Amino acid sequence: MVAPGITGRTRPTKVKKRANAQKRKRDDVDVEKLEEAVAELDPKNGSYSEFTDLPLSEPTKEGLQSSHYAVMTDIQAKAIPLALQGHDILGAAKTGSGKTLAFIVPVLENLYRLQHVGADAGLGALIISPTRELAIQIFDVLRKIGRHGHMFAAGLVIGGKSLEDERQALSRMNILVGTPGRILQHMSETVAFNTDDLKMLVLDEADRTLDMGFQRDLDAIIEYLPKERQTLLFSATQSKKLSDLARLSLSEPEYVSVHAEDKSATPKTLQQNYIVCPLEEKLDTLWSFIQASKKSKIVCFLSTAKMVKFVYESFRHMQPGIPLLHLYGRQKQGSRLEVVSKFSAAKYSCLFATDVAARGLDFPAVDFVIQVDCPDDADTYIHRVGRTARYNREGRGVLFLAPNEEEGMLKRLEAKKVPVELINVRQKKRKSIQEQLVHMLFKDTELKYLAQKAFSTYVKSVHVQKDKEIFQLKEYDLEAFAASLGLPGAPRIKFLRKDEAHKRPNGKVSDAEIVPSDDSEDEEDGPTKKKVRTKYDRMFEKQNQDVLADHRRNMVKDEDDLHNFGAAAAGGDDDDDFMAVKRRIPAEEDESGLESGSEEDDEPAEAGRRTVKIAGASQPIVIDSNRREKLLKSKKKLLKLKDKGKKLVYDDEGNPHEIYELQDEEDFKAKGLPEEQRQRFMEEAKRVVQEADVDDKAALKARKKEKLRRRKERERAEAQGRTDTSMDLDEQEDVLANFRADMGSDDDDDETDGKPVQKGPKKWFQSDSEDDAAVGGGKRGKHGKKGARHIQEPQTLEDLEQLAAGLLG
Numbered sequence: 001m002v003a004p005g006i007t008g009r010t011r012p013t014k015v016k017k018r019a020n021a022q023k024r025k026r027d028d029v030d031v032e033k034l035e036e037a038v039a040e041l042d043p044k045n046g047s048y049s050e051f052t053d054l055p056l057s058e059p060t061k062e063g064l065q066s067s068h069y070a071v072m073t074d075i076q077a078k079a080i081p082l083a084l085q086g087h088d089i090l091g092a093a094k095t096g097s098g099k100t101l102a103f104i105v106p107v108l109e110n111l112y113r114l115q116h117v118g119a120d121a122g123l124g125a126l127i128i129s130p131t132r133e134l135a136i137q138i139f140d141v142l143r144k145i146g147r148h149g150h151m152f153a154a155g156l157v158i159g160g161k162s163l164e165d166e167r168q169a170l171s172r173m174n175i176l177v178g179t180p181g182r183i184l185q186h187m188s189e190t191v192a193f194n195t196d197d198l199k200m201l202v203l204d205e206a207d208r209t210l211d212m213g214f215q216r217d218l219d220a221i222i223e224y225l226p227k228e229r230q231t232l233l234f235s236a237t238q239s240k241k242l243s244d245l246a247r248l249s250l251s252e253p254e255y256v257s258v259h260a261e262d263k264s265a266t267p268k269t270l271q272q273n274y275i276v277c278p279l280e281e282k283l284d285t286l287w288s289f290i291q292a293s294k295k296s297k298i299v300c301f302l303s304t305a306k307m308v309k310f311v312y313e314s315f316r317h318m319q320p321g322i323p324l325l326h327l328y329g330r331q332k333q334g335s336r337l338e339v340v341s342k343f344s345a346a347k348y349s350c351l352f353a354t355d356v357a358a359r360g361l362d363f364p365a366v367d368f369v370i371q372v373d374c375p376d377d378a379d380t381y382i383h384r385v386g387r388t389a390r391y392n393r394e395g396r397g398v399l400f401l402a403p404n405e406e407e408g409m410l411k412r413l414e415a416k417k418v419p420v421e422l423i424n425v426r427q428k429k430r431k432s433i434q435e436q437l438v439h440m441l442f443k444d445t446e447l448k449y450l451a452q453k454a455f456s457t458y459v460k461s462v463h464v465q466k467d468k469e470i471f472q473l474k475e476y477d478l479e480a481f482a483a484s485l486g487l488p489g490a491p492r493i494k495f496l497r498k499d500e501a502h503k504r505p506n507g508k509v510s511d512a513e514i515v516p517s518d519d520s521e522d523e524e525d526g527p528t529k530k531k532v533r534t535k536y537d538r539m540f541e542k543q544n545q546d547v548l549a550d551h552r553r554n555m556v557k558d559e560d561d562l563h564n565f566g567a568a569a570a571g572g573d574d575d576d577d578f579m580a581v582k583r584r585i586p587a588e589e590d591e592s593g594l595e596s597g598s599e600e601d602d603e604p605a606e607a608g609r610r611t612v613k614i615a616g617a618s619q620p621i622v623i624d625s626n627r628r629e630k631l632l633k634s635k636k637k638l639l640k641l642k643d644k645g646k647k648l649v650y651d652d653e654g655n656p657h658e659i660y661e662l663q664d665e666e667d668f669k670a671k672g673l674p675e676e677q678r679q680r681f682m683e684e685a686k687r688v689v690q691e692a693d694v695d696d697k698a699a700l701k702a703r704k705k706e707k708l709r710r711r712k713e714r715e716r717a718e719a720q721g722r723t724d725t726s727m728d729l730d731e732q733e734d735v736l737a738n739f740r741a742d743m744g745s746d747d748d749d750d751e752t753d754g755k756p757v758q759k760g761p762k763k764w765f766q767s768d769s770e771d772d773a774a775v776g777g778g779k780r781g782k783h784g785k786k787g788a789r790h791i792q793e794p795q796t797l798e799d800l801e802q803l804a805a806g807l808l809g
């Protein structure tokens with residue numbers, strides 16, 4: 001077996017070539033015999049118990065033997081003979097019962113008998129898994145069994161690697177294991193990837209690969225495949241949905257369900273319990289459980305990636321005395337693989353995971369599966385709990401159910417034949433970690449932010465649950481839940497309808513509004529999904545996130561919110577609901593008095609943030625969201641940003657002084673008694689005003705005279721039949737003055753960068769360029785009136801800055 005995805009193929013030497021040719025001859029003889037023996041198999045009545053009872057090729061037998069597989073499991077004994085004969089199969093068997101070999105063996109054998117081998121043969125079998133980890137695991141089993149003399153080229157395409165490298169190898173592959181997104185990407189982009197001669201399609205975790213999350217990718221993949229092929233579907237929770245069978249064009253499929261008659265849908269060696277635990281006690285209970293089980297291997301399932309990260313990070317800080325690991329879909333490929341291999345190898349460890357680890361993963365010797373957050377449905381429960389008690393080993397599962405989830409979930413489990421028994425938590429042994437969390441969150445802003453995100457994503461995950469008999473958001477005490485995470489209050493969450501979300505001016509739907517389902521985590525390399533930095537990366541880059549944490553009454557408080565909330569709780573159409581986390585701009589950012597509240601909660605910090613110096617504002621203004629930018633475009637808001645201007649007077653040397661400056665005490669005393677000084681000041685002020693009054697009256701008289709003269713002149717001209725459309729200088733001045741007043745500018749604030757600006761009519765006769773600069777690039781007025789300033793709507797941030805400078809400077 002050669003695996004181009006993992007190891008390179010070496011150039012065959014002459015000796016090797018000869019050996020290969022001899023082997024092929026032997027294989028030809030072998031193949032004929034095998035074909036006859038397979039045709040004689042009696043899958044329905046035959047009592048095959050060991051692999052050696054089946055007509056298998058020598059390389060496969062060797063592979064099985066070297067891996068110490070001798071006795072077949074039930075599903076293997078029933079499914080393999082049927083599959084060898086070319087039947088389509090719907091295989092259902094409990095978790096950990098050996099379904100992987102039930103399809104790996106037929107894949108190797110059927111292609112072997114067809115001699116579908118070598119680069120010219122093209123792709124013979126395609127094995128699809130919903131997650132990368134599971135695909136890797138399947139590929140490992142394939143390699144283990146196929147490495148003893150099989151000549152197939154096998155590859156693994158799961159994303160996270162160079163597309164180009166995979167492309168090179170794809171054209172030579174006979175067997176391919178991969179995730180739907182990446183496979184489809186190659187099918188549509190890699191010319192040399194030819195699936196025309198595909199003989200077998202295998203879907204592991206078939207109910208999952210066929211469900212909504214993968215539907216589009218899978219349907220597109222099937223379009224590329226020949227209709228004449230063998231299809232094998234396996235899962236612990238197999239469905240016989242006719243629509244799925246039609247989609248896959250199965251021909252008279254054999255339904256192999258080996259445990260259908262069993263009393264329980266879960267392994268016999270599995271002990272299953274549940275505890276009733278209010279949301280706000282979950283973390284305390286989990287911590288206390290881990291403390292009491294340090295010499296164990298534990299998998300804890302939580303409903304969202306943020307919750308996984310928060311629990312992992314906070315528990316790690318508290319040094320639990322057992323190695324902790326965490327796994328979720330959007331983790332970097334490298335660390336995901338590292339986590340899986342570390343946990344597989346560990347004797348004692350606790351893994352916090354989303355449902356990305358729920359299916360198929362074969363971690364050896366897991367003692368406990370703790371379902372901290374209630375699973376979406378009974379099938380998810382079965383897969384999660386199936387990470388323990390695999391292949392006849394013992395294991396324990398504990399399900400945490402909030403009081404309101406108990407009845408509904410038990411009903412679902414019973415319907416699926418899952419026996420769970422109630423146990424109680426010893427309250428004396430339960431230690432509260434709330435105080436520690438509060439302390440940690442107080443000291444660590446990033447952890448606090450993570451707690452807030454954990455809270456909001458959890459609430460979202462409950463809100464979008466389909467089964468409203470189990471999940472009723474209003475039944476949870478969210479304020480107490482927030483407190484149990486160490487938060488001072490429940491972050492504000494606003495529920496938006498989808499149409500509302502689309503009403504946003506920029507047409508964007510923020511990250512916070514997009515309700516993440518863990519489905520989307522499972523497989524992230526689809527052609528439509530752009531590879532971005534993980535949210536984890538972004539989160540830790542984000543600074544100043546000292547946010548949220550308002551009181552519960554701020555949550556879901558207005559009528560609309562309650563309406564939406566109620567609709568969802570009443571089992572309304574969930575798909576029509578969107579939610580957004582409302583983030584408050586922290587006090588230190590909000591000193592400008594800008595209206596707070598941003599929905600761009602999860603935007604990358606660097607990408608979304610710009611710092612703008614607004615003229616007249618004492619501090620640079622951080623523009624960290626579209627909303628904030630929009631606010632800055634409002635003239636009113638801009639004025640608020642500006643510092644209050646100071647009145648200055650200038651001495652004869654041109655030095656500025658504040659109007660009221662404190663004098664030196666000695667100088668003050670030297671000028672006489674305060675009352676005398678006041679008198680003198682009043683007299684002086686009176687004299688100045690009187691003088692000014694005389695001047696003003698004279699000026700006014702002169703202006704009136706001049707006005708009168710001009711009017712008379714105009715009338716004379718009119719009487720003589722002359723027309724003059726030019727505007728009176730004084731009238732023009734008035735228009736400008738009014739305009740200026742309309743703009744709300746304050747004459748007293750005429751300072752730019754601390755330099756005084758000359759007052760008086762001169763200002764209104766600036767050159768065009770000066771004028772433009774003063775109004776942020778605004779051109780002359782519509783009617784081309786000289787000097788009249790037309791304010792253009794700012795289009796860009798630069799426009800906005802110039803406008804701000806013009807208005808305030």
Ligand SMILES: Nc1ncnc2c1ncn2[C@@H]1O[C@H](COP(=O)(O)OP(=O)(O)OP(=O)(O)O)[C@@H](O)[C@H]1O
Pocket residue numbers: 068069070071072073076093094095096097098099100101235236359360361362386390391
């Ligand atoms: N015939 C066999 N003899 C001994 N061990 C076996 C045999 N078949 C499978 N196993 C072992 O049983 C374990 C579970 O097998 P496998 O992962 O295929 O289970 P599964 O049915 O696919 O489980 P899940 O439903 O969780 O995906 C593996 O460790 C595998 O090596």
